[in-house]
Amino acid sequence: MFLDGIGGPEVWQGRPRFTVGELGFGTGLNVLALWDSWRRTAPAVARLHVVSVEGFPLEPGDLADAHAGFPELGPLAAELRAAYPRRVPGFHRLRLDGGRVALTLLFGTVGEMLKKLTARIDVWFLDGFAPRRNPEMWTDGVFRQLARLSAPGARVATFSAAGTVRRGLAAAGFVMAKRPGFAGKLECLAGRFDAAPVDDGDVPWYAAPPPLGPGAAVAVIGGGIAGRAAARALAGEGFHPVLFDAGDAAAQPERVLMSPRLAGPDDVYGRFMAQAFLQAEGQGGLPPASGALHLPAAAEVPRLQDFAARLGWDGGLAQSVDAKTASDLAGIKTPRGGMWYPAARFAGPATVLVSAMRTARVTGLSLADPGWRVAFEGGGTETFDAVVLAAGPWSGTLVPGGIPGLxxxxxxxxxxxxxxxxxxxxxxxxxxxxxxxxxxxxxxxxxxxxxxxxxxxxxxxxxxxxxxxxxxxxxxxxxxxxxxxxxxxxxxxxxxxxxxxxxxxxxxxxxxxxxxxxxxxx
Structure with missing residues (x-):
């Protein structure tokens, strides 16, 4: 129903990057059907990105039960379930199909998740229950967010034919029409965004530049974990990154501990640290988890327990333990209990493999037309479409004017x-x-x-x-x-x-x- 409603597969032909937004991930069957059709009809160099909001994520076992009735989607469904993240609130980025497909799952209420999202959506799947059963999904605020996130001419399809949905979408700038329904439903809605782009209110000096197309050459400066992770992510998105490492092995440790850092879930720092750990945990190729023990002051443990519970981390990611359990885990006697993080592990730069890496010391950057000119120690320059600075505190020494606050x-x-x-x-x-x-x-x-x-x-x-x-x-x-x-x-x-x-x-x-x-x- 959704593929027909948006005009697939013709709608993504000739588009090297295609972005789909979905309200209501549910069992993931809409994503699987889209993925299956897209991979059979899109060019090999194309990339698909699906952004899907779900307020009540299902258990992996429930997904498997739902997928069992669609054996033709079996291999894709198995890959999706293998990558399915922990069911904790926030953004979860999954890479599928050898990197050709990205799935960003937003676990949380639709209104809050859309407000935090920056994207340009080519088509929308508006799934979910009817307005009388799920009124939070069909509000004027949600419709305005859909308009803000929509690319010009973005298409939309929904299982609903309710008048409130049609009028709300129309008021936000979508031209909607009824079309034949599906699975016993007489009618549903489809349409397109036909209004001027919505101002997102960003201050101009932080407005993002136009996105680069696939195949763009990107210089990544810095061979530590951040630089390597950036280069690997860029390669996965179809860009051509080149990682420049100064070759100073003594400047970075062989291994670091990757462990949760619980902080208040109501502040930006706490939310970022929680999401950062989950994102890192979901990367492939990491060493197995060893676990880590945190022994804060005794009065801190209840506060950390509360943070873990409010983040949805209690249980598999963070557990409070008494002194005896802490001692048993550590192998030596501990003076008190604390927090046990079973998913903690060691990692290091060598853990993150990249395909194109060169030993060269970068001495400066200057604007080219177009792109950036990278200068190297000993002379010589190269021009790239974009540059990622991941050279730690030296990053500010490479650009005119430095980086204030670093x-x-x-x-x-x-x-x-x-x-x-x-x-x-x-x-x-x-x-x-x-x-x-x-x-x-x-x-x-x-x-x-x-x-x-x-x-x-x-x-x-x-x-x-x-x-x-x-x-x-x-x-x-x-x-x-x-x-x-x-x-x-x-x-x-x-x-x-x-x-x-x-x-x-x-x-x-x-x-x-x-x-x-x-x-x-x-």
């Missing part, structure tokens, strides 16, 4: 030898600082204790951050002594070994993502 902070990790007691530690434990179980191979295995946090001025202090600081090691051991005094005591005379690096930080601890602000242009 700061450098020095951090140090200490590498400590095994003792009879420390060798029993089974998993990472955080307590303000953190300590890992033995990591590394054979006789080179060490515990990693961290981490310090100190502001660093690149202009005034230069490369002095590379040297290890005995005072930072003492401070780290002092923190460890508050939870594991015996371990800390045994390491007081350990040699000063480890790693130091610079973090890129911002005032609110949220990342800078998006186009550079063109302040001079306004």
């Amino acid at each position: 700061r450098a902070n020095r951090g140090q990790l200490c590498h400590l030898p095994a003792t009879a007691a420390s060798a029993r530690l089974r998993l990472p434990v955080s307590f303000g600082g953190h300590i890992t179980p033995l990591t590394g191979a054979g006789g080179g295995a060490v515990h990693v204790l961290g981490s310090s946090y100190r502001r660093w001025d690149l202009a005034d202090q230069g490369d002095g951050w590379r040297g290890l600081d005995a005072g930072d090691m003492t401070s780290a051991l002092d923190g460890l002594a508050k939870v594991f005094p015996d371990l800390a005591g045994a390491w007081r005379k350990a040699p000063l070994k480890g790693w130091a690096g610079l973090r890129a930080t911002t005032a609110d601890h949220l990342p800078f993502v998006g186009p550079l602000a063109d302040v001079a242009g306004y």
Whole structure:
């Protein structure tokens, strides 16, 4: 019904990128039918993106039951279920069909989810119950959001034929008409968006530039986890990224702990950290989960439990544990209980594989016509359609005027030898600082204790951050002594070994993502 209502498959012919919005993911059958038709009729270089809102996500088992009646969709359905995310509120990005298909699931109320969405939708599937059974989906506010998100001429199909739906869509700028129904229903509605684009209210200096087409060349500067993840995502969207790594292996740690950081779900930081962990967890190729234990002050545990419950994380992602359970998990006696994160794991730059990577130090960027000109140490330049800066605190040194608000902070990790007691530690434990179980191979295995946090001025202090600081090691051991005094005591005379690096930080601890602000242009 929906494919006929939007004019598929003719509607996506000649479009290298096609975006479908859906209200009411339900069992996913609409997405599966669309995916099946699109992959059989679209060119191999085309990309499909589906954005689907669902207020009440089904269990994976319920999806399997619904899919069982459609064996012709079996392989696609199995791939969808394998990628299906945890049923927690927020945005969940899935990559399917070898990267040709992206599915962004928005778990939450339709009004709130659409307000948070930035997109240009080519066609809409408006599924869901009739207005009398699901009034929240058919409000004037939702209709206005549909108009805001619609591309010029966007098509819309809905199972509903209710007058309130037709009038609401018409008032928002959609020209609607009745058409024959489906599965015993006499009539349904279809139409198209026929109004001027709706102003989304963005301040002009943060307005996004026109999107790049598939095949655009993108330089990604920085070979750490962020740069590698960006390059892999760009390749998956049909772009041609080239990752430039300065080749300074000492500038980044071999492995980092990827663990939840629970914060208030009502503030931007808390929501971002929750979504960031879920997104990272959903990436392929990661090492298996080891779990991690967090030992906050006892008074903090109820607050963290509340955060986890309000995020929908209680159970499989975050669990409170008593002192005995914490000790059993850690392998050594802990002074108190805390929070157990079963899905935590180690990751590192080498975990994120990219196809096009070059060792070269970038010294500056300048605008070209079109695109950006990238200059390299030793001379030579190359021009790209776009550039992604992922060079940590050095990113601001590459563009005229720098990046206001981007700061450098020095951090140090200490590498400590095994003792009879420390060798029993089974998993990472955080307590303000953190300590890992033995990591590394054979006789080179060490515990990693961290981490310090100190502001660093690149202009005034230069490369002095590379040297290890005995005072930072003492401070780290002092923190460890508050939870594991015996371990800390045994390491007081350990040699000063480890790693130091610079973090890129911002005032609110949220990342800078998006186009550079063109302040001079306004």
